[in-house]
Amino acid sequence: MPELPEVETVRRGLEKAMVGRRINQVMVRRSDLRRPLPENFSDMLSGRKITQLDRRAKYILIHLDSGNVVLVHLGMSGRMVIEQGTQVEVPARKHEHIALSVGNGTVVRFSDPRRFGLMDLTPKEKLFNHPLLKLMGPEPLGAGFNALNLLTSLKGRKMPIKSALLDQRVVAGLGNIYVCESLFMAGVSPRRITQNISVLRAERLVSAIKLILRDAIKAGGSTLRDHVTPTGEMGYFQYRFKVYGREGELCESCKKPVKRIVQAGRSTFFCASCQR
DNA sequence: ATTGGTTCCTGCTGGC
């Protein structure tokens, strides 16, 4: 499931194939994604040159020479795949919703079986006032994400730290997998209530999050079910999970079994002995 | 106001 490292991997792959190219054809097969595609989506993209590809949290931002920006969110099962020597009319796979032809027989295809993903369009100057981005917290790999900042945003709140780290307003881009792994690396219990997070624990958490995200990006993200790079290769970080999906296996560090609990409706994997 | 629960969606899997 695409979290920040997977989205960054996809962004890097798309950047090579798309920046400097002109979108000469847009095919919309389904517009009822997580939120409906803007009505003029095709018209606003057609004929536009792609100037830049950025990422904000789990969003890919495609900058157009018209001054508009396309926001792409992959949701749970979204894929962006580059194909050579093909045409937009021919769907590459089931559940392909959008295809962009960017010249030289190159087609970028967005598929998303579960349709939790979305695309939207906004003028560049309104980008960070966009409702989806406006309330978003700091980029975890940026200087704006540090222990002090984290403690401030957790102050007075009473929820398990696991849930807080999934809240995109606290830090933007983490999902269930990297939160579990970060908490393990930091030795912090997922059940610990946010207001009881000490400075030391906040520092360890911030370091762990940055380290894990950087390593995961280097590994091309994690391929569990859906994630592939735009050129179809898989990521490798799943082989380095210490706790995620490892219920019952022995903790590498203390050899006690990894536990699974449910918090806010989703699985948390952790070592009750190493994480306090 | 904050927080936890529910919902959307489809594909995969585990248990009978």
Next chain:
DNA sequence: TGCCAGCAGGAACCAA
């Protein structure tokens, strides 16, 4: 072997 309930989860929404 085959079927199907249940699970996977990002984030908006709802209710307490």
